[in-house]
Amino acid sequence: MAASSSRAAGRSPLPLALIVSLFFLWGVANNLNDVLIPQFKKAFVLNDFQAGLVQSAFYLGYFLVAMPAGIYMRRFGYKSAVVFGLALYGLGALLFWPAAQQGTYGFFLFALFVIASGLAFLETSANPFVTLLGPRESAARRLNLAQAFNPLGSITGILIGQHFIFSGVEHTPEQLAALSAAERAAFVAHETAAVQLPYLAIGLVVLAWGLLILLTRFPAVHAVEEGAVPRDHGALARLLGDRRFLATLAAQFFYVGAQVGVWSYLIRYVQATMPGTPAKLAANYMLVSLACFMAGRFAGSALMRYVAPRRLLALFAAVNVALTVFAVAVPGVAGACALVACSFFMSVMYPTIFALGVEGRGDDERKLGSALLVMTIIGGAVLTAAMGAVSDAAGISRAMLVPAASFVVILLFARLRGAVER
Structure with a gap:
């Protein structure tokens, strides 16, 4: 029974x-x-x-x-x-x-x-x-x-x-x-x-x-x-001694910080660069961002049938560097639209970095590596606070330089990962 x-x-x-x-x-x-x-x-x-x-x-x-x-x-x-x-x-x-x-x-x-x-x-x-x-x-x-x-x-x-x-x-x-x-x-x-x-x-x-x-x-x-x-007691030491895995942790830290930072301050960016825009209307930009994010996940999954994940990651990171720098240089409607477009290209980053970090590892390394990768979500706390400090000192538009720098880190990670694999 x-x-x-x-x-x-x-x-x-x-x-x-x-x-x-x-x-x-x-x-x-x-x-x-x-x-x-x-x-x-x-x-x-x-x-x-x-x-x-x-x-x-x-x-x-x-x-x-x-x-x-x-x-x-x-x-x-x-x-x-x-x-x-x-x-x-x-x-x-x-x-x-x-x-x-x-x-x-x-x-x-x-x-x-x-x-x-x-x-x-x-x-x-x-x-x-x-x-x-x-x-x-x-x-x-x-x-x-x-x-x-x-x-x-x-x-x-x-x-x-x-x-x-x-x-x-x-x-x-x-x-x-x-x-x-x-x-x-x-x-x-x-x-x-x-x-x-x-x-x-x-x-x-x-x-x-x-x-x-x-x-x-x-x-x-x-x-x-x-x-x-678990029988493998040396898994954590091997992970922390693996430069490729440490680079993965860094890339994930900066990705989460960039995503959370862009989304957290998007409404604020819209209201600051388009004075008089009420919060309820500014929230529509966030809704479109999330729709782009969802569309990007489906599109990215389809593209990975033809493009290696690390190459797609590098391409999307480069596009987001350009979009965030544009939002700094051209504040207002155009800059806000650039930040909305960022969400499409951010969509594949977290799972792709995650997968590159744990691929080819044994069961214990995969479990411990997954927990360590979840811990990198602290990037959302650190970089969002950093963006707030930059915004207070130099304005919300310039605060977008923080996610721009983060996308540069992800681009370097993807390119270096490709060089190691070759």
Whole structure:
């Protein structure tokens, strides 16, 4: 009877559907940050560096928790890691309610850290889990399908922010200065309260999804595989002594920093270079960016049938260097359109760099390498804060030099990788 139940679970599409949905859920959380930055900047009267701490707190959670998540996954299994990650994600979302009640920016940053800690568990476990939920020969196809749901979640996050968080009330510095203390307090309370209901809904949905996964029977074969004890104790030392792998870590660090930086400050760039543009209208540029990102993933996958991945990576990185430099030189509508176009060419970078980093490695090196590559998401915290500092000192347009330099690093990585392979 038990064996029959296991086979039924293996044939059921429900386990795979539940795990694939996680790619959508973390896409929502990731890109809601792009809405929170201008929202908190307005509500708390922050400079660009301070507003950029939204991403710093978020991606610090990824950096600190990725390796513990990998260890937890080895000890307790994929399903347990997913459920634990969803619990943290849901808890962090629910913390937005008391954070808004207190009207404290630091409390919001802590809530974002908790959300990101949950996402670190999800990203570390969901990718390999999808490859195991079905026949081995179709693993790549399942993973590509799952990844396609990520930009859909990102678009949903922007739509939530555009229609349920942005109020449309935007004061100039002079108007803010003219407000009385009571009026100022009421404005802050109104703008911070705007995040309460959206994040409450997200938190409840995420916790319910975690409960559904907990109660769903998954194929029993994974319990055997998850319980295996790693036998290769020198894998980490070999990875850290491998210059090619260290170069991969650097490339991924700068890629994540560039992507997060461009998206985080796109709305701010539009409003600063096109004065009078409301945040709700500026958010449309972000929506088009995410549509370009999704289109780029499909186009990039198709092109890789004819072009080697590292060559396509180098080409796309070179194009993005030109686009970001153009956005610096020609601020305004043209520059904003260039930044939107960047998303198409960024689309293949993360998975291509990731694949180049772990290809040809043994099981333990692949698992540890994957955890280390997830840790490089800290680039989103470091480079976004750096962009904020540049913006405060020299303007938002010049801040785009930071992602431009990052794309140069990726271009060099791809070219050097090709030289080594030859």
